[in-house]
Amino acid sequence: MATEEPAYDPTRTASWLVCTACGTQFPTASRDEVTTCFICDDPRQFTPPGGQAFTTLDELRASHENTWTPIPCDDRLMSIVTEPKVAIGQRAILIRTPKGNVLWDCITLLDEATIEEIQGMGGLKAIVISHPHYYTTHVEWARAFACPVYLAAEDRQWLTQSSSHQVFITETELDLQIDGTSSGVKVLKLGGHFPGSLVTLYDGRLLIADTLVTTPAGLGSWDTDAAGNTRTRPQGMNSYAFLWSIPNMIPLAPDELERMWNILKKYEFRSSHGAFLNVDIVKSEAEMKQRLLESMQIQIKYSGYGNHTMLKETTG
Template sequence: MTEYLCKTCGTQYPDQNPDPELPPSHCPICEDERQYVPETGQQWITSSELKAQHKIKRTEHGPGLYSFEIVPRAAIGQRAFFIQTPYGNILWDCLAILDQSTIDWIKNKGGLAAIAISHPHYYTAMGDWSDAFDQAEIYLHHDDAKWVQKWHPAVHHWTGNNIKLNTDITLIKCGGHFEGGTVLHWQQGKGFLFTGDIMQIVADRKYVSFMRSYPNYIPLPATKVKEIGNSVADYDFDTVHGAFAGRTISNNGKQAVERSVTRYINALQAS
């Protein structure tokens, strides 16, 4: 069976047509107002074609922390993070391809205990990643369950406001960008927060921002932004890692989030 991915968002789809060589008819992820279908129309690419044209770049960010990116850039262009802990390794967010060299490298580091993903735009080829590591459990918030386009037995739709994956790793539901929008807190050193698109680190790397749709510039209401700020208020963190390469706040990350919430709400309320 040919496995197709949406070229715009990187979501992998199951065979949906009588002819397995035909791509799916449409991509609900891109048709939603938080994403977009390009002016040129819906386009598809197979997993094998994507792997032939791209590779995975690995970057070390410190002890036990690495990121993966697809190069040249493909789809949305996000990075995924590999977090080493004494209780098992975690993949945060996901990519549309997984190559053999990355599989070998991760296995040499002890494999994956779990995969956690911030929101549906980054579900991509999560099933392939799980299969490569003994069907590592995939943690997605239940509020976004309807956005899973390719069912996989390893998917665990967790509920509530937070869940601990191990002693050091906690997933926190923030909502906002998506109803089940999630961030990851790593209790290591002064603490790390991994935000995906739920809090987007801005160009000056001193603030974050919050949007319902980034490509379509749809803001969130002040009430939602306040909820996001409150959701992480009880966690200590110094470093904030965003979805894209270079978008990291290296110091005083908690204070940056707090002042960003205030700035955003003040901007909305200004007359």
């Protein structure tokens, strides 16, 4: 990394302002210098009814902790979540590959306990962040672990800090390299929520953040009825929604879904793992792809586009 990049020092940035709504850190402690969060002023996000407010890493370190939850279907994946909830409340997912650990998405709280836990598992070789709502304190994470952090080039305008650790993805599909060889982690730029919104694929596990939003119908079980009889899943149920704004429930246009599908349809995956705990869908590869396509078709149909070409698409 560049020699001018400051070394990680938890005290140097401990008093810098952190937006309580999205968890983004600003490179100043002055509440006169930063009075609003431009990420939350964007129509995709919001400020709470009580208005704009800031905290600091110092305050969070004194009152919060990160918790670790293995993802049941694959012990190579570990969820990291802050308790009590901070800002949006998303999880980061630690992916343990034979080439080294990759962190998918980022959370605001970085403390010594978290650093020790990750270092005990071999540290981090890379960080990949799905979209600007999860940029949080990623520069601090990158400095602490001396690793690159991969961000979509299209979303560079949403950064509050610049760092030589940042690597900007210009490709639609990136085979993530660690020490010059493939890590097995594939980063796909689907866009939609943000122009550069990403998903990550590792050995059949699709990490979707909220580029694809997991729905209650996607998590629901219709295997049996109350009497214990075997059932099949009713027709017309979606598993994902595709939104320009998740909190404000603004959907994506059909042509955007078609573009996303044309990227994703080339890949096989047997599970998806969304932005929060307990939003994991685990099925066969054939069913996962069918659920993805049906979800897109349901959204397009009920948006009033009954003649859209996507409605004729099949997984075959």
